[in-house]
Amino acid sequence: MKRSIMRVAGIAGAAGLALAATGCSGSGSGSTSSSGKSSITFWGWAPGYSDAVAAFNKSHPGLHVDYQEVQxxxxxxxxxxxxxVKAGNAPCLAQVGYETLPSFAAQGALSDVTKYATADRGDYQPAAWKSVTLGGAVYGAPVDTGPMALFYNKKVFGSLGLKPPTTWAEYQADAKKIHASDPHRYISSPYLDYDYAGLAWQAGAGWFGIKGDAWQVSMDSQANNKVAGYWQGLADKGLISSAPMYDQAWYKGLGNGDIATVVGAVWQAGVIKGGAKNGSGQWAVAPLPQWTDGARQAGNAGGSSTAVLKGCDDPKGAWEFAHWLGTDRSAFGGLVEKAALYPAAKSLLDLPQLKGGDAYFGGQKIYDVFAAASAHVNADWTWGPLMTKTAADLDDGLGKAWAGKGTIAGALHTAQAQTVGEMKKQGLKITG
Known part of the structure; x- marks a missing residue:
């Protein structure tokens, strides 16, 4: 049946941007074929998704999912x-990153599936569940997450008698020793947008929150300034490489030992292995350094959901598939192999694909480190409603700060001011 979509509770309500509920649905929404089989459309791009959909269709004869790959x-x-969504012909389901979900909600582009999803809440890690829950409503199913750890060059560390740092104070001390051993060596490289967000996330330095029907913005809070000041100190002492992440110079530094660590999410393992082949056998993974000795807080960088879009005629069927995609052992095993996704579902952390040793990392079972980290990802994190703009504004300031033409704290302050200005311009309600 056709279904009009309520305004997004707490988010679109605050924004005043929800699209008008028309009660109409387009050709991409759920439908029923002449044979009586329900059919829904799913847009995504992750490698392995098409195979997963084929497996679902084979094992669920009453519901057919039509997967269409998009950019x-x-x-x-x-x-x-x-x-x-605006044209009224959106698919029922779409792959949407956690950081982008709030902006979809603010534009009234999502469908509330809380009544179908609530019973499955316990299947997911708390931080992942919160990432698909806005204003008390659920808008999709978690798929993967990006728990963070410390990738470090054990050859460089070993040559200097260093062990993986357990605190950020130790990390700073190691940075000085590494650079003193060779002026071309650095502890790390600049972090931008969502990679930098992960550093703040671990420290409990949130950027956004929701209070009642309004947004809170706290990018330049005391907690954020603490994180910014720490990394600013490393940069001011010349301990951070100038090579931008994902640049060829960065890969070269990882391969020859000039860049000794990467503070990154689980998916960075594939990035490092693919781009710094010369470093094979030299790298290892350890838990993130902590702000307080003995703590176990972890940040997150990345992850996506299977979101239910406005206009879906079969939200129950949409949730059935979305939940299956993120929790089926066989299907997700394929996603680990094909797309290096790391599961948001608690029951999948022991998948065989996550248990083997990795030759690049000297045979280490690196996923054990991320499995431990995933249980300690700070669930108290909310993405903002305009993250594309927020990230772009922040990157502009961070890029200048890492180059010595500003400060990281200043970049956060400016990004907050620009974000708040745009939020007000678009009619979003903001509170202190």
């Missing part, structure tokens, strides 16, 4: 989804 979100996929 990755930031490369046009998200805009295509929003355009389809």
């Amino acid at each position: 990755p979100g930031a490369k046009g996929g998200y805009q295509k989804m929003l355009n389809a």
Whole structure:
């Protein structure tokens, strides 16, 4: 049946941006074929998704999922989804990153599936569940997460008699020793947007919150200034490489030992292995250094959901597939192999694909480190409603700060001011 969508509780309500509920649905929404089988459409781009959908269709004869590959979100996929919602012909389901979900909600582009989803809440890690829950409503199913750890060059550390640092104070001390051993060596490299967000996330330095029907913005809070000041200190002492992450110079530094660590999410393992082949056998993974000795807090960088879009005629069927995609052992095992996704579902952390040793990391079972970290990802984190703009504004300031033309704290302050200005311009309600 056709279903009008309520305004997004607490988010679109605050924004005043929810699309009008028309009660109409387009050709991309759920439908019923002449044979009586329900059919829903799913847009995504992750490698392995098409195989997972085929497996679902084979094992669920009463529900057919039509998978259609689109460009990755930031490369046009998200805009295509929003355009389809506005045109009334959106698919039932779409791959949407956690950081982007609030902006979809603010534009009234999501469907509330709380009544179908609530019973499955316990299947997911708390931080992942919170990432699909806004204003008390659930808008999709978690798929993967990005728990963070410390990738470190054990050859460099070993040559200097260093062990993986357990605190950020130790990390700073190691940074000085590493650079003193060779002026071309650095502890780390600059972090931008969501990689930097993970550093704040671990420290409990949130950027956004929701109070009642309004947004809170806290990018330049005392907690954030503490994190910013720490990394600013490393940069001011010349301990941070100038090579931008994912640049060829960065990969070269990882391969030859000039960049000794990467503070990154689980998916960085594939990035490092693919781009710094010369470093094979030299790298290892350890838990993140802590702000307080003995603590176990972890940050997160990345992860996505299977979101239910406005106009879906079969939200129950949409949730059935979305939940299955993120919790089926066989299907997700394939996603680990094909897309290096790390599960948001608690029951999948022992998948065989996550238990083997990795030759690049000297045979270490690196996923054991991330499994331990995933249980301690700070669940008290909320993404903002305009993250594309927020991230772009922040990157502009961070890029200058790492280059010595500003400060990280200043970049956060400016990004907050610009974000708040745009939020007000778009009619979002903001509170202190």
